[in-house]
Amino acid sequence: MVEMFHVSKYYDREVPALEDVSLKVDKGEFIFITGPSGAGKTTLLKLLFCGEKADAGQILIAGWDLDRLKKNSIPYLRRNIGIVFQDFKLLPNMTVLENIVFAMRVVGNSEKEIKKKALNVLKLVDLMHKADDYPLHLSGGEQQRVAIGRAVCNEPTILLADEPTGNLDTKSAVAIIDIFKDINSKGTTVLVATHNENLFLSSGRRVVILDRGRVTGEGLR
């Protein structure tokens, strides 16, 4: 599903953000990427959804070769990738339901499809009762669940989450991970970048450790 071969990324600095990173993630896998602050976790995810371009190496994702991807194909790549951020990135002037409907409309779903799917998505993230609330009236955990709903509503094959529980308490964090597990069990490949060990300790999932841009360890936890 995701393959990285000797990928490096340099911003305008001497220290590389990523250096010679190779990684293979199978279809249906649920994998964690961890490491200290500045290790390159966010950069790695950005490369995967074409938020940044790699300076060296090759990346294959969901059947696309990012090196050969034309600029106007990026939107179509992203429809296969759901993205969740630490700061949720919800639109404050739209309700929970509207935020999700917006995402479905943007990629050209018919209104009929949207109506049908949106409620299922709300059920999935357990927010039926908050459908008409505005994001700023929700707790952090609830807001992140809206963001997850928005990320998965177009049924991506891969879900990328960058520090999804960074702003949440433990209980909310557990709920988020449970939703990821649920999504993963339906066949979606999940990549979570986090420095919070509690998310993956005794999870039985594969964990890749980054440090100063290099892969320094990998194993099941």
Add this chain to the structure above:
Amino acid sequence: MISYHLREGLRNISRNKLLAITATFIISISMMIFGIFLILFLNLNHLHQSWAERVQITVYLKEGAYESNLIEIIGKEKEVAEIFYTSKEKALIEFKKELGRDKDILDSIGNNPLPSSLDIILKKEHRTSESVEPLVRTLKRFQGVEEVHYGENWVRDLTALLKGLKITGLLLGSLLAFGVAFIISNTIKLTLYARQEEIEIMKLIGATRGFIRGPFLVEGALQGICGGALSILLLYGFYHIVAYAINSRFPGFHPDFLAPLLLIQICLSGLLLGFLGSFSSMERFLKM
């Protein structure tokens, strides 16, 4: 899909009504200035043409010129329909008729001072200023021609003025068109900044550039066409006031308003300029 872009475009406008109204108003003023210019130009042009339709060229002959020869050569010019010869004697008789009671003045001169002349009637399709002036130039070169009269000085001045106005109009038009596109591109820029977050999210979700652009193009095009329509209303008011003033001083002279087709073109050019202005803003914004 179109309805989405339309709805979102309207939402953009309603979010910042004051900005949209101000911009539309400034656009309509710019377009009105051009419209006033257009009205002026077209009416002068009309005047010029209607003069040309009635134009009669009179060729005065030199003493002792061979009129039959000249009639033959001039008759070969493609613009000429008919030629009437007036001899010296006939000219004198007619002149006397015109003078009426004062004709005695002429008797004291003795010799007939009037030249013989040819009145030239043009074919219908050649009664335009474009045909008249080259013909007059040709006629002047013929042997035996003393002078060619074809209207008064003001007509010649008007021809020159119209030429000048045409160039000025082109310059003014392109300047104002540029201004309109600039105004719209700037108002669009402001809405773009207001919706930056939304656009960022749209990009991450996988919206195409075209989809992101749509509402802003609608917004720009709407402002442009509204500006155009408003300018027509303003122009119409202006035209009425001026036409009234002219009419009370020169009864019988009715200046024309712009033709319906031209009005539609003004609206459409507003639409196009709005579209282009918005597009240029978007291009720069989406690159970031």
